[in-house]
Amino acid sequence: NAGVTQTPKFRVLKTGQSMTLLCAQDMNHEYMYWYRQDPGMGLRLIHYSVGEGTTAKGEVPDGYNVSRLKKQNFLLGLESAAPSQTSVYFCASSYGDRGFNSPLHFGNGTRLTVT
Amino acid sequence: QKEVEQDPGPLSVPEGAIVSLNCTYSNSAFQYFMWYRQYSRKGPELLMYTYSSGNKEDGRFTAQVDKSSKYISLFIRDSQPSDSATYLCAMLSQTGGSYIPTFGRGTSLIVHP
Numbered sequence: 001n002a003g004v005t006q007t008p009k010f011r012v013l014k015t016g017q018s019m020t021l022l023c024a025q026d027m028n029h030e031y032m033y034w035y036r037q038d039p040g041m042g043l044r045l046i047h048y049s050v051g052e053g054t055t056a057k058g059e060v061p062d063g064y065n066v067s068r069l070k071k072q073n074f075l076l077g078l079e080s081a082a083p084s085q086t087s088v089y090f091c092a093s094s095y096g097d098r099g100f101n102s103p104l105h106f107g108n109g110t111r112l113t114v115t
Numbered sequence: 116q117k118e119v120e121q122d123p124g125p126l127s128v129p130e131g132a133i134v135s136l137n138c139t140y141s142n143s144a145f146q147y148f149m150w151y152r153q154y155s156r157k158g159p160e161l162l163m164y165t166y167s168s169g170n171k172e173d174g175r176f177t178a179q180v181d182k183s184s185k186y187i188s189l190f191i192r193d194s195q196p197s198d199s200a201t202y203l204c205a206m207l208s209q210t211g212g213s214y215i216p217t218f219g220r221g222t223s224l225i226v227h228p
Binding site for chain 1: 157
């Protein structure tokens with residue numbers, strides 16, 4: 001049981017380049033989330049999805065797009081990378097609608113540097 | 116002001132000490148409370164969760180919730196160097212059937228031998 005898997009683990013981009021981060025979960029979770037984590041800022045929600053084919057904005061959505069074409073996958077795209085997007089990106093998943101049984105399960109992150 | 120406040124630390128303690136980590140919150144709608152532990156270069160992992168006021172114990176860890184004061188705590192007894200990590204509190208409230216968590220900034224804990 002792999003849980004939540006993120007690819008790639010590391011990436012360096014030049015300003016203006018684009019890339020897609022992939023998240024896959026094998027727990028049949030309905031909800032999936034993308035967070036970024038910066039020193040002193042904690043985890044900030046970028047976008048989330050409450051089910052296949054749905055997406056919604058979180059706290060810091062600007063500069064990012066997402067897609068949830070399959071229940072087990074959640075993609076995060078950067079169309080034109082900026083140095084301010086240098087961060088560690090975490091994907092997470094949960095049942096979502098079961099309250100007490102909705103803790104999030106996280107991947108191990110993607111470390112992105114934009115030069 | 117953020118909905119969830121957490122002192123980032125770092126908190127440095129000697130091995131064997133009792134550690135107290137705390138979060139305060141402003142949103143009365145929060146119903147479920149969680150603590151995550153995050154080791155360096157890893158994703159957060161769920162440590163404890165609870166939904167009622169009072170204490171919940173799991174081995175050396177005790178989670179405490181005081182809804183009247185909007186205050187939650189995590190106590191670690193007999194702390195070990197392996198407990199050195201960042202501890203994040205998280206809270207859930209229900210909005211239209213969905214539960215979207217709000218995280219604190221995390222407290223960095225260092226337990227030195």
